[in-house]
Amino acid sequence: MTPLEQRNLKMGLLFCAPWLIGIVTFLLYPIASALIYSLCDYSVLLPPVYIGAENYRELFTDPLVYKSLWNSVVYATGSVLLSSLVSLSLALLLNTKVRGLAFYRTIFFLPSLMPVVAGSVLFMWLFNGQSGLINAFLAMLGVSGPAWLADPRFAKLAMILMASWGSGHAMVIVLAGLQDVPTALHEAAIIDGATYWDRLWHVTLPMLSPVLYFNVIMGIIGGFQVFTQAFIMTDATGSPERSTLFFVLHLFNVAFQDLRMGYACALACVLFLIILSLTWVLTKVSARFIVYDR
Amino acid sequence: MTGKRKRTGWPRAFLHVPLGVLAMAFLTPLAWLVVSSLEPREQIGKVPPEWLPRGYELTLTSGERLWVTPPERVGTERVLVVPLAGAKSGIPVLVSPDDFSNGELLLRTPQSATSVKERLPAKLIQRVPGYFVSVSESSAANYANQTARRFYVDARQISSRIRLLFANYEQAILALSTETHDPSISLGTLLGKSLLPWTGRGDTSRTVTFLSYLANTLTVALLGMLGTVFSSALAAYGLSRIDWPGRKPLFAVTLATMMVPFPVLMIPLYSLFRSLGWLGTLAPLWVPACCGGAFNIFLLRQFFATIPRELSEAARLDGASEIAIFFRIILPLAKPVLATVALFHFLYVWNDFLGPLIFLTDPDTFTMALGLQQYQSQSGGSEWQFLMAASVLLVAPVVVLFFLTQKTFIRGIATTGIKG
Numbered sequence: 001m002t003p004l005e006q007r008n009l010k011m012g013l014l015f016c017a018p019w020l021i022g023i024v025t026f027l028l029y030p031i032a033s034a035l036i037y038s039l040c041d042y043s044v045l046l047p048p049v050y051i052g053a054e055n056y057r058e059l060f061t062d063p064l065v066y067k068s069l070w071n072s073v074v075y076a077t078g079s080v081l082l083s084s085l086v087s088l089s090l091a092l093l094l095n096t097k098v099r100g101l102a103f104y105r106t107i108f109f110l111p112s113l114m115p116v117v118a119g120s121v122l123f124m125w126l127f128n129g130q131s132g133l134i135n136a137f138l139a140m141l142g143v144s145g146p147a148w149l150a151d152p153r154f155a156k157l158a159m160i161l162m163a164s165w166g167s168g169h170a171m172v173i174v175l176a177g178l179q180d181v182p183t184a185l186h187e188a189a190i191i192d193g194a195t196y197w198d199r200l201w202h203v204t205l206p207m208l209s210p211v212l213y214f215n216v217i218m219g220i221i222g223g224f225q226v227f228t229q230a231f232i233m234t235d236a237t238g239s240p241e242r243s244t245l246f247f248v249l250h251l252f253n254v255a256f257q258d259l260r261m262g263y264a265c266a267l268a269c270v271l272f273l274i275i276l277s278l279t280w281v282l283t284k285v286s287a288r289f290i291v292y293d294r
Numbered sequence: 295m296t297g298k299r300k301r302t303g304w305p306r307a308f309l310h311v312p313l314g315v316l317a318m319a320f321l322t323p324l325a326w327l328v329v330s331s332l333e334p335r336e337q338i339g340k341v342p343p344e345w346l347p348r349g350y351e352l353t354l355t356s357g358e359r360l361w362v363t364p365p366e367r368v369g370t371e372r373v374l375v376v377p378l379a380g381a382k383s384g385i386p387v388l389v390s391p392d393d394f395s396n397g398e399l400l401l402r403t404p405q406s407a408t409s410v411k412e413r414l415p416a417k418l419i420q421r422v423p424g425y426f427v428s429v430s431e432s433s434a435a436n437y438a439n440q441t442a443r444r445f446y447v448d449a450r451q452i453s454s455r456i457r458l459l460f461a462n463y464e465q466a467i468l469a470l471s472t473e474t475h476d477p478s479i480s481l482g483t484l485l486g487k488s489l490l491p492w493t494g495r496g497d498t499s500r501t502v503t504f505l506s507y508l509a510n511t512l513t514v515a516l517l518g519m520l521g522t523v524f525s526s527a528l529a530a531y532g533l534s535r536i537d538w539p540g541r542k543p544l545f546a547v548t549l550a551t552m553m554v555p556f557p558v559l560m561i562p563l564y565s566l567f568r569s570l571g572w573l574g575t576l577a578p579l580w581v582p583a584c585c586g587g588a589f590n591i592f593l594l595r596q597f598f599a600t601i602p603r604e605l606s607e608a609a610r611l612d613g614a615s616e617i618a619i620f621f622r623i624i625l626p627l628a629k630p631v632l633a634t635v636a637l638f639h640f641l642y643v644w645n646d647f648l649g650p651l652i653f654l655t656d657p658d659t660f661t662m663a664l665g666l667q668q669y670q671s672q673s674g675g676s677e678w679q680f681l682m683a684a685s686v687l688l689v690a691p692v693v694v695l696f697f698l699t700q701k702t703f704i705r706g707i708a709t710t711g712i713k714g
Contacts, residue, residue, distance in 0.1 A: 008538045011616045015532030016544060018525040022585020026563065027551055033562035044565055090316065098309045106700070107317045111324065113692050115645040117663040118685040121670050122327050125678050131339030133326050140342070165323065169707060176708030225555050228647045232667055248557045256652065261561050268558040275555055 031272075034265045042262035055266035065267070067242055068250040074156055075246060076223030079163040080216055087170035087215065092200070094171075095178040105175070109168035120232040123162045124149060149233055152243035159229050159244065170215045177211035178204065209290040217282060221275055227252065247271060327689070331466075331682035332458045334432055336363050338678050349457030352429060352445060362445065365427035365452055372422040374446060375399055377414045386419060388446070394418065422446040433461065459679070466683035470669050471503040504687075506658060507665040514579045514661065515643040519636045521584025526635060527628065529586050530594035531620050535606060545595070551588045556648065564652055578653040579646070579661075583639065590635045593709060597631040598624060634706035637699055644692060662688055 001009075013020075038055055040048035059065050090108050094101055114122075126133050127148035135145030148158045181204060189199045205212075227248040230238060236253060238245025251271070255264035330338060333347040352362045372388050377399055393400040399416035403409050429452065430444040532538075533545050567578045601624065609619050625632070643661075650664040660668065666688050670681060696703060 005538075008536055009540075012532045012536045012538030012540060015528045015536065015616075015620075016540070017528075018584070019529035019532075019548070019586040019591065020544075022525070022582065023547065023551065026582045026585065027554060027559065030559040030562035030566070031554065033565070034558055037561065037565075044568065093309060093313055093316070096306060096309055098306055098313065100310075104313050104317055105704070108320050109704070110693065110696070111320055113641070113689075113696055114324075115647075115663055115688050115692065117645075117647050117666050117670075118688040121666065121681055121685045122323060125330065125682065126323055126326065128339075131341055131343075133322070133343055136341060136343045165320065168320070172704055172707045221553060221555065225557060227557070231647075231651075232670060235671055251557055252648075255561055255564075261565070265561050268555075268561065271555055272558045275553065279553060 034268050034272075037262050038265035038269050040262045042265070043259045044261050045259070048262060051262070055263045058263065059266055059270065064242070064245065064250055065247075065270075068238070068245045068247045071156065071238075071243065071245055072224050072226065072247040075160060075226050076220050078156070078160040079223050079226075080219035082160055082164040083167045083170060083219060084212065084215060086164050086167040087174050088212070090167065090171045091174035091178055092204075094175055105172070108171055112166040112168035114166065116228040117232060119162065119166070120229045123158070123229075124233050127158045149244075150240055152241040155240060155243045159226070159233070162229065163223075170219070173215060174208065174211055177208050181207040206289075206291045209286075210292055213282075213286050213290055217279060220278055220282070224248075224271065224275055224278075327682055327685060330679060331462055331686045332460065333462075333679055334361070334457060334459050335677070335679055336432065346456060347458050348454055349432065349459070350429065350452050350454050351457075352447060352452050354445075354447075354451070361432045361457065362429035362452065363432045365429050365449060367424075368422055368426045368428055368446060369424055371424045372446075373418060374420045374422055375416045375418050377401075377416045380412060380414045386444075388422065391421075420446060425449070427452065462679045462683040463687070466680045466687065467504045469673070469677075469680055470507065470665050470684055470687075504665070507660050507662045510576060510659055511644060511661040511663075514576050515640045518580040518583035518643055519639045521580065522587050522590055522639050523632050523636050525584055525586035526590035527594055527625065527632065528620070529591045530598050531624060533591065534595045534598040535601075535603075535619075535624070536616065548588045548591055552592075560648070560652055567653060573653060574655040574659060576654075576659055579643070579649055587639070590639070593635060593706070594628065594631055596709065597628055601627055630702065630705075633699075634702050637695070637702055638706060640695070641692065 037048055039050060039052060041051050041054075042048035094104055094108075098104075111119075127135075129135060129145070129147035129150055132145075132148070134148070138145040146154045148154050185203050185207070186199055189203055194202070225248050226246050230244045230246050230249050231252070234240075234244055236249065236257075238249050247267070248271070251264050251267045254260050254267060326343075329345055329347060333344070334349055337344050337348060349361045350364055351359055353359050371391055373391050373394050374386055374388050375394050376386050377383050380401070387399075389399065393402070394416065397415055397417070399414045400410050401412040401414060403411045425448075426446050427449045428444065428446050431442045529548075533541055533548070563578070564573075567573055570577075572578050572581075605623055606619050609623055614622070645663065646661070647663045647667065650661045651667075654660055654664060657668075666684050669684060673681060
């Protein structure tokens with residue numbers, strides 16, 4: 001190693017030292033502990049006791065695991081699809097050089113700033129079965145609205161709708177992506193006689209695919225971790241009929257209500273595995289459709 | 295505008311139709327939040343909903359004016375009398391004119407209208423003609439109060455006006471405080487207690503208020519902002535401007551850490567902080583941030599990579615150390631991105647709920663978001679006007695911050711996607 005290389009190694013380590021300490025203390029150590037605790041009976045109050053794969057065996061027979069996993073899958077899928085659709089539509093509408101772009105962008109973006117706690121309280125009020133604004137609007141159209149958060153068939157949908165209200169964040173990302181699509185491509189397509197929809201399908205969407213992929217991945221990772229909304233709107237119970245008992249809410253209750261930290265760690269490891277494999281599968285599947293051509 | 299119709303068959307101005315509808319849809323929940331927070335309780339939950347916070351003002355013959363509940367028709371002629379003896383002595387009752395004559399009130403048993411239970415001496419207060427209306431005093435504080443005065447008056451004495459009930463905010467702040475909700479305590483007294491802790495000395499119970507929540511949130515946000523901006527910038531520099539063997543793998547690891555879900559870490563972190571004695575303190579919420587954050591490092595690295603290498607080379611030839619280059623050249627250039635990182639971290643702290651929920655055990659240390667949730671959970675879905683007011687208090691700072699820093703914001707978010 002030359003003196004310069006030695007110096008650079010020292011400097012690199014020095015600059016990255018806080019971050020390296022952070023990765024080890026607040027990331028690698030917790031992940032390793034989670035794996036170990038998942039093989040233990042652990043209540044925090046007493047030291048962990050090794051019980052082998054008992055937690056994982058229990059996990060497969062726990063009906064609440066299946067129920068909550070299903071709830072999270074429905075929520076993550078629904079919210080990712082709806083939010084992607086909404087953010088893409090908004091961005092396409094705004095990318096037309098329409099007047100007042102900044103004005104509309106601000107309006108669409110604002111709701112995504114809403115702290116989830118405040119948003120949940122607000123949407124409990126909006127979705128109120130008797131006197132909520134949403135049912136009042138539906139009544140105006142002659143539809144008698146459901147009880148939303150009190151109806152097991154509609155509670156998840158209500159939360160998905162609430163998530164789509166926060167699509168403004170993704171919209172800003174998509175809009176930036178749209179503005180990066182070279183105009184030359186569009187001009188060439190127009191000369192070839194392509195309609196707006198042709199160009200959307202053959203130029204815009206392929207050029208936008210990395211951005212959409214980023215939003216979908218982030219949406220799925222976030223969707224599987226949905227917790228706060230359900231915790232607040234159902235007072236941690238996942239009511240009605242456990243239709244909003246999401247995986248992380250179940251995990252939280254197991255850990256901090258039942259104080260079964262070992263079992264909760266097993267649930268956490270399963271969650272990690274699911275998110276990792278989903279990301280991997282999505283990357284593999286989407287590789288064919290994504291155009292990285294910049 | 296009209297000159298640009300070449301590309302599509304429709305004038306571009308038509309786009310304002312879908313955009314306007316969508317804008318309405320996005321704004322309505324926010325508008326409803328603000329409107330609900332200013333409405334008197336009688337208006338909350340009305341079907342169909344009322345968008346204008348409206349109150350009824352009663353002008354008494356004495357000239358006194360006061361806010362009252364929506365008027366209800368009395369219907370048939372009544373008399374308002376006060377029994378002078380018996381269990382209900384002194385409490386005014388509204389009875390049919392047939393039941394009161396010559397200073398004597400016939401009290402009937404509730405089940406049957408014919409059997410007379412008692413005959414009591416009574417005094418006439420007022421004859422209430424059938425076209426009169428009944429109202430009672432209305433203020434944010436006295437809803438649950440049985441002592442609210444009730445009036446039977448001519449409808450012409452009542453006028454309807456816009457009434458923005460800012461007192462809801464006062465009530466919300468009082469309710470957010472963990473002290474028992476007592477309408478007789480004034481806001482000033484309560485805030486004074488929390489500002490001047492020594493005035494409460496001798497009290498065994500400490501007063502926790504809205505202001506402590508605010509102070510806690512700001513403490514976590516400011517310490518974390520300073521820590522994460524500095525550490526993330528250091529790491530980003532090490533990852534982008536120094537050639538060392540660990541650089542590429544560490545950057546890959548950094549990106550990968552963004553995918554680790556917090557629920558996976560929370561139990562080991564809980565037990566780690568527990569053994570450090572940090573549970574119930576603010577430390578778990580800001581100390582980890584001082585090691586930097588993957589997302590921030592990524593954002594800063596992308597920016598540092600665009601700064602020409604020659605700039606550092608020149609400084610190096612002049613004998614500047616790596617640390618001097620970092621502080622004197624790179625950081626000043628990166629001010630806008632550092633601001634973005636600080637802003638995002640502030641928002642993260644302000645909105646964070648799961649962290650405070652797990653690590654904070656003592657109401658003294660609650661953050662704003664946790665305080666709101668605690669209040670919401672105790673109120674059990676009633677008094678929506680106070681809940682909405684409390685929510686506005688949580689949202690308003692974020693909205694103000696957004697309008698002050700709009701450019702930094704939009705640019706910061708846009709960068710995350712493009713290069714992702």
